[in-house]
Amino acid sequence: MTMNLREIASRAKVSIATVSRTINRVPTVRPAIARRVQRVIDEVGYYPNIHARALVSGRSHIFGLVLSEMTNPFFPEIAQTFEDLGFEHKYEVLLSSVTNNPGRLEMAARRMIELRVDGVAILTFGREDALIEAFRLRKVPAVAIDVEPSEPLLKTLRIDYRYGIRQAVQHLAALGHTGIAFVSGPAHLKTALARRIAFQECIDEIGLRVSPEFLIEGDHTMEAGTKAMAALAAGSVRPSAVICSNDMTAIGVMRQAFELSLEIPRDLSVVGFDDTHFAQFTTPPLTTVRMSQSEIARTAFQALLHTVETQRSRASRDFGTIKTELVLRRSTGIAPDRLKRIGEWNCQQSEGRETPRLELQSVLRK
Amino acid sequence: MTMNLREIASRAKVSIATVSRTINRVPTVRPAIARRVQRVIDEVGYYPNIHARALVSGRSHIFGLVLSEMTNPFFPEIAQTFEDLGFEHKYEVLLSSVTNNPGRLEMAARRMIELRVDGVAILTFGREDALIEAFRLRKVPAVAIDVEPSEPLLKTLRIDYRYGIRQAVQHLAALGHTGIAFVSGPAHLKTALARRIAFQECIDEIGLRVSPEFLIEGDHTMEAGTKAMAALAAGSVRPSAVICSNDMTAIGVMRQAFELSLEIPRDLSVVGFDDTHFAQFTTPPLTTVRMSQSEIARTAFQALLHTVETQRSRASRDFGTIKTELVLRRSTGIAPDRLKRIGEWNCQQSEGRETPRLELQSVLRK
DNA sequence: CTGTTAGCGCTTTCAG
DNA sequence: CTGAAAGCGCTAACAG
Numbered sequence: 230m231t232m233n234l235r236e237i238a239s240r241a242k243v244s245i246a247t248v249s250r251t252i253n254r255v256p257t258v259r260p261a262i263a264r265r266v267q268r269v270i271d272e273v274g275y276y277p278n279i280h281a282r283a284l285v286s287g288r289s290h291i292f293g294l295v296l297s298e299m300t301n302p303f304f305p306e307i308a309q310t311f312e313d314l315g316f317e318h319k320y321e322v323l324l325s326s327v328t329n330n331p332g333r334l335e336m337a338a339r340r341m342i343e344l345r346v347d348g349v350a351i352l353t354f355g356r357e358d359a360l361i362e363a364f365r366l367r368k369v370p371a372v373a374i375d376v377e378p379s380e381p382l383l384k385t386l387r388i389d390y391r392y393g394i395r396q397a398v399q400h401l402a403a404l405g406h407t408g409i410a411f412v413s414g415p416a417h418l419k420t421a422l423a424r425r426i427a428f429q430e431c432i433d434e435i436g437l438r439v440s441p442e443f444l445i446e447g448d449h450t451m452e453a454g455t456k457a458m459a460a461l462a463a464g465s466v467r468p469s470a471v472i473c474s475n476d477m478t479a480i481g482v483m484r485q486a487f488e489l490s491l492e493i494p495r496d497l498s499v500v501g502f503d504d505t506h507f508a509q510f511t512t513p514p515l516t517t518v519r520m521s522q523s524e525i526a527r528t529a530f531q532a533l534l535h536t537v538e539t540q541r542s543r544a545s546r547d548f549g550t551i552k553t554e555l556v557l558r559r560s561t562g563i564a565p566d567r568l569k570r571i572g573e574w575n576c577q578q579s580e581g582r583e584t585p586r587l588e589l590q591s592v593l594r595k
Numbered sequence: 596m597t598m599n600l601r602e603i604a605s606r607a608k609v610s611i612a613t614v615s616r617t618i619n620r621v622p623t624v625r626p627a628i629a630r631r632v633q634r635v636i637d638e639v640g641y642y643p644n645i646h647a648r649a650l651v652s653g654r655s656h657i658f659g660l661v662l663s664e665m666t667n668p669f670f671p672e673i674a675q676t677f678e679d680l681g682f683e684h685k686y687e688v689l690l691s692s693v694t695n696n697p698g699r700l701e702m703a704a705r706r707m708i709e710l711r712v713d714g715v716a717i718l719t720f721g722r723e724d725a726l727i728e729a730f731r732l733r734k735v736p737a738v739a740i741d742v743e744p745s746e747p748l749l750k751t752l753r754i755d756y757r758y759g760i761r762q763a764v765q766h767l768a769a770l771g772h773t774g775i776a777f778v779s780g781p782a783h784l785k786t787a788l789a790r791r792i793a794f795q796e797c798i799d800e801i802g803l804r805v806s807p808e809f810l811i812e813g814d815h816t817m818e819a820g821t822k823a824m825a826a827l828a829a830g831s832v833r834p835s836a837v838i839c840s841n842d843m844t845a846i847g848v849m850r851q852a853f854e855l856s857l858e859i860p861r862d863l864s865v866v867g868f869d870d871t872h873f874a875q876f877t878t879p880p881l882t883t884v885r886m887s888q889s890e891i892a893r894t895a896f897q898a899l900l901h902t903v904e905t906q907r908s909r910a911s912r913d914f915g916t917i918k919t920e921l922v923l924r925r926s927t928g929i930a931p932d933r934l935k936r937i938g939e940w941n942c943q944q945s946e947g948r949e950t951p952r953l954e955l956q957s958v959l960r961k
Numbered sequence: 962c963t964g965t966t967a968g969c970g971c972t973t974t975c976a977g
Numbered sequence: 978c979t980g981a982a983a984g985c986g987c988t989a990a991c992a993g
Contacts, residue, residue, distance in 0.1 A: 235986080245965095245986090246964060246988085246989085247964075249987065249988060250963085250988095257962055258962075259962060259963085276709045278650070278985090279709040280647070280985090280986080281985070281988085282988075283969090284646045284971090284985090284986080284987075284988095287969075298675075299665070299671035299672075299674055300668065300672060300675060300872060302666065302668060304671075305665035305668075305670075306665075308665055309692065309694070316702060324690050330679075342642045343645040344687070451872070451873075451875075451876045455876075481876060484875075484878060484880075487878040506817070509817075510817045510821075510850045599971085600971065601970080610979065611970090611980090611981095612972085612982095613979060615971065616978095624978075625979085628978090643970085643971075644971070646969090647969070647972090647985090648971055650972095651984075651985045652971080652973090
């Protein structure tokens with residue numbers, strides 16, 4: 230038995246319009262009737278057909294969410310928040326993860342458009358240009374990261390990479406590190422590039438210099454971290470600290486450090502980027518730059534909602550800047566050579582495997 | 596300019612029926628005309644309206660996929676494969692992650708039904724009953740794990756937890772462990788229960804016994820693993836090995852072991868379950884029971900496809916059994932007391948931090 | 962307050 | 978081989 234408005238209407242002895250109104254909570258329905266209709270609906274467990282509704286109303290009540298590989302935990306955490314928000318505001322969310330797989334990007338755009346999403350958040354952190362163009366053409370409201378919003382339907386969400394990366398660099402420098410390596414993400418990702426540049430600038434700022442050997446290109450996977458660390462260890466000079474473009478990379482670096490019997494942070498300090506939930510559970514817990522996933526998801530959602538719900542949001546507004554910030558944990562410590570000098574001055578053995586730690590948070594966060 | 600069949604038709608100077616046929620590759624369209632139509636479609640970048648199509652055809656070409664919390668990497672890995680398959684077979688996939696959040700489960704069912712999915716894979720590993728019932732009522736083809744398929748539209752996909760868990764238990768026993776703890780998932784999850792029972796049986800089988808203190812209930816999060824290990828360490832007797840109901844739990848256990856200055860595997864052996872990608876990157880790499888995510892996703896997808904594409908798939912078939920299997924890495928080693936005895940016999944120091952290892956794979960996998 | 966009716970964009974007979 | 982026309986289930990005027 231296929232249920233539809235007509236069937237409900239006939240059972241409740243009203244017209245289909247009344248059923249429709251009841252479902253949509255139009256207040257002009259006499260309460261007694263509304264209750265009667267509702268009872269029938271509940272009895273038969275009727276759910277409206279979204280397709281019919283979208284077709285006639287022109288609004289699908291679906292938001293698209295385009296992310297990169299779901300296997301990087303950073304993205305599921307965004308998805309989770311975004312979905313929660315959708316739930317709260319009665320929007321479906323159509324998730325599309327764009328892998329390197331060619332055609333996948335195009336596919337994502339196609340899905341979103343075919344399903345006539347009311348708006349789409351593009352949080353791929355890098356290769357969004359083609360998507361943005363596709364949605365602009367079809368006049369689909371969109372929000373993306375660090376783009377120039379050339380028109381009212383495109384909102385932007387900026388990220389201040391510099392702030393957190395500066396904290397990381399200064400934290401390391403304060404601990405006496407001078408040889409600091411950086412493992413970047415894939416060069417073609419804008420976001421990865423931005424992080425690397427921020428690193429470079431922050432290093433320059435304090436008058437340090439980084440040997441070209443210390444700038445390794447990775448691809449934001451754990452495997453890349455492993456390889457990068459192997460390369461670093463094989464070099465003529467070795468860094469005493471390494472900053473990674475994301476947490477996955479840092480995990481890979483730590484893995485390889487373990488392989489090389491390097492103890493963290495005694496022999497090597499490691500800093501991640503993202504602060505995924507995992508960062509708290511590495512051994513040792515990872516010092517990393519937090520970029521709040523939920524804040525990103527929330528801001529993106531709000532931007533979309535704002536664009537859709539208010540007709541004349543003519544001004545292509547900037548939806549604020551997401552700040553990044555260093556979270557100190559235990560993968561960073563005093564630079565090995567400074568530590569040695571401390572040892573010489575003060576011959577008594579410090580207890581166990583503990584490494585002396587500086588509490589810099591108050592300084593860094595001034 | 597809102598594009599639709601009519602518009603394309605008028606531009607290509609054919610009827611809308613012909614455009615429809617062209618799009619759907621109906622072979623009776625004269626090639627010359629088809630080309631003309633196609634050119635117009637490409638020029639204007641037209642995408643059909645899925646809603647209209649679904650409405651009239653009665654088939655949405657959408658598969659639903661219900662998973663548990665996406666923040667456990669096990670699930671994204673399934674989602675990835677399932678989506679790839681959707682891509683390949685021209686199905687949308689609508690992902691719904693069911694968190695503990697009350698109402699979220701109901702919401703998932705509602706979404707699937709309102710969007711008239713052609714089938715739904717329920718891979719929540721535990722609390723699927725309500726969902727299954729909802730889909731049964733509405734005659735939505737479904738596939739779920741370890742259910743009794745009472746009717747043709749419900750397929751089942753079985754998982755052999757025992758096989759892998761037995762390997763884990765025997766591996767540990769062979770290394771001389773007698774005090775083996777088990778950190779389970781939440782008691783209300785069928786799948787977690789199944790794992791715990793399998794563990795118990797495998798222990799019984801070899802005549803070992805496990806103290807009640809060694810059976811800890813967790814909830815499949817890293818936090819739970821941490822707490823479980825803390826509890827274990829605080830007990831009157833300590834286990835020399837712990838098997839976890841999933842990899843997340845194992846990561847938490849390792850994290851806490853580190854906190855307690857327990858070295859793995861010298862002081863404690865740890866075994867996970869799932870073999871998520873992360874298991875290769877813990878320090879040390881995690882010995883774990885593999886349950887192939889891609890195999891699960893693939894089997895579920897095939898079951899759905901089979902149900903949908905063949906009208907009269909009357910027989911409610913079992914879609915095979917997924918096997919589980921121990922993957923040896925480096926979080927397990929010889930039991931501490933046996934190791935000590937070895938040390939006594941053979942006084943020469945073994946090199947560095949290496950722990951003697953047995954290569955049991957060939958035996959275990961006979 | 963409630964009912965009637967005209968489509969939304971598409972697929973699918975049924976005629977030509 | 979191509980076109981005309983009848984809906985799919987629903988919303989939104991417009992009447993009553």
